[in-house]
Amino acid sequence: MLEELKGLMNNSANLEDINALNERLKHLLENFVQSDLVSLFVYDKDEKVLKHKMFYDRTIGVLTNIEHDNNPLSMIEPKGCIGKVFLTKSPAIYNYITSDKDYRKEYDNALEHKLKAQMIMPVIENDMLLGIVRVSTVIQGTLKKYTQKELALIKSAEPYFINIIKKLTLNIDMGKFETIDHKLAAEIELEAKQQPTVDDDSMLLFLSNTVHDIRTPANTLYGFLELVEEQIEDKRLKGFITNAKESALFINTLTDSILETTKNRYESNTSKKTIVNTIHFLSEVVNVFAAKMSEKKINYFIFLCPKLPKEIKIDTLKLKRILMNLIGNAYKFTPNNHQIDVFINYDTSSEKMRVSIKDTGIGIEEENQKKLFKAFSQARDDTSMKYGGTGLGLAISAGYVADLGGELKLKSRLNEGSEFYFDISLEVVDASLSYEPFYNLDKKIVILSDSFNAKNSEYIRNYIIELGMPEEKIQISGDIVYGMTHLICFEHKITDTLLTYVEKNNIKLLLIEEKLFSLLNNKKTNKFTIVSENTYYGDAIHSTIFSGKKIKILIVDDNKINISLLESMLETEYVEVDTCIDGETALETLKDASKKGNKYDIVYLDKYMPGISGTELLVTFRDYEKTHKLEPIFAVSITGDPNISEEEQNLFNAFVNKPFSKKEVRAVVELLKNK
Secondary structure (H helix, E strand, C coil), X not given: CHHHHHHHHCCXXXXXXXXXXXXXXXXXXXXXXXXXXXXEEEEECCCCEEEEEEXXXXXXXXXEECCXXXXXXXXXXXXXXXXXXXXXXXXXXXXXHHHCCCCCHHHHXXXXXXXXXXXXXXXXXXXXXXXXXXXXXXXXXXXXXXXXXXXXXXXXXXXXXXXXXXXXXXXXXXXXXCCCCHHHHHHHXXXXXXXXXXXXXXXXXXXXXXXXXXXXXXXXXXXXXXXXXXXXXXXHHHHHHHHHHHHHHHHHHHHHHHHHHHHCCCCCCCCCCEEEEHHHHHHHHHHCCHHHHHHCCCEEEEEECCCCEEEEEECHHHHHHHHHHHHHHHHHCCCCCCEEEEEEEXXXXXXXXXXEEEECCCCCCHHHHHXXXXXXXXXXXXXXXXXXXXXXXXXXXXXXXXXXXXXCEEEEECCCEEEEEEEXXXXXXXXXXXXXXXXXXXXXXXXXXXXXHHHHHHHHXXXXXXXXXXXXXXXXXXXXXXXXXXEEEEHHHCCHHHHHHHHHCCCEEEEEECCCCCCCCCCXXXXXXXXXXXXXXXXXXXXXXXXXXXXXXEEECCCHHHHHHHHHHHCCCCEEEEEECCHHHHHHHHHHHHXXXXXXXXXXXXXXXXXXXXXXXXXXXXHHHHHCCCCCCXXXXXXXXXXXXHHHXXXXXXXXXXXXXXXXXXXXXXXXXXX
């Protein structure tokens, strides 16, 4: 197979040979990944469409070179699984394609095949999307599921696709084909040949059915959570619903992983790295346990180093499973009213991250510590009877930490508690700090508490110092301090006198509730920023004290994928983001914010929405701004329509094309920051 790949490189790349080369490549791909259907789409950035250029059907052995695609897929409003891949510019595997919530037949199966699984890979050069490769299996065909190995194989051939697309679109001789990563392809092919067969088919069938039975209620739970989320305005409640949705999605990921691991139990898992916002990713994982910690009255203490880089590239599934296993174990073996500390620090010189989960639980005897990292082992024979579990969690975690380049270590004393910790090097994508350091130091910060919250108060104080505030500017006190500019107050210290004093003296206030949602319906406090004690609230501390202007953004789009993608691209910025899915609501939201003196700085606006279109909305709001003598909002078109009129060009301040570029989206924020 690899010889055939290399043979492609040695072919002349003249235009008259392109059809022959395409045909060989199509046959090669369908054999390489054992697929029934293979398609190549070319992206026309002027017309904003994906044009279907080649199609191979293994079931009938017919290759079609499509010279004129009369039914291109519009990417002005991308739909379906292929639309999601287009927007995110990330490859995806759909092993139950027709059951996926993003599936749209007209986009993902226009030829109406009886699809089973599909793998979609964007072809990208210098962050620009050139096209999309799609391979599929049908129900009466190969009947296989795709894994990361097939995805890696297709990825290794990306340079071929880049050159083919250039030839098809630019109509010029690009010279010889670029090389692919043959070493990677050879390793993957060798592993595939050595794949052991599974002896017990009935066990696999049982596991398949069990996994399906788990996935169904998890999907239902996720759907209900989405419905509830749409009805709730409180941002803290939305945050906890997001955590619950993450858990539901994680259940699905785990069940898929169980089945995949069973089928390939003698293979090592293929690592899949993704780029994430460091603080956002870590805080979402650790906050999953907040409600359980509160129920058990455990003091759950979270420190995420503010010097962590903005973005890293890492195997997120493995890191998430490590954290959830270790924190889950600490929760399981820590009695009520005790403490669990999660510390994630970062050394900027070595680019190493240290993760530590420390509890004041039952501890582990020294002679039992060595066997903890073995599968199905727990510290004492009666542990699983008393606390539950199989003893797999630590063995899995130790293996995953090793995969990430570290070693899981343990310190423990019986009846005093345990600490599991490890160091891993980070692949830094964006080295800028997760939070901007304080530059205005003319502040007097008071943490209002007493001995009851002494440790948490010290944590907050040290965190503020980490962000660049001098020690002498921060005071822990049991009473109001004259001249304070910023106040962080624990729930038991709140009084009517305090709230009146804060408002009268224009003091910035952050309230920390000591029981989950205990301040939710308190009308006297709901005008202030509130965080729960058993969650990560470093971002709330920073935004309360930081003097820089927090840019306020409204995203208006009826496509939830677009909204989610834009939110993820903006999450590393010092901004406040709200969203609307229709024009009428967005118009009222913009007007209401202006009336309250808290107007939006930027609106990212889609044109095609039911009811009021994006253009009509902006025309109406521009008239409202003139009537009320308001500074015009910075309007960004996210429609990507190539046929935009001159009137619309004058109406908007900027245009962001699809697929969205993180650089373009963030450039708008940077422009306003530097005004």
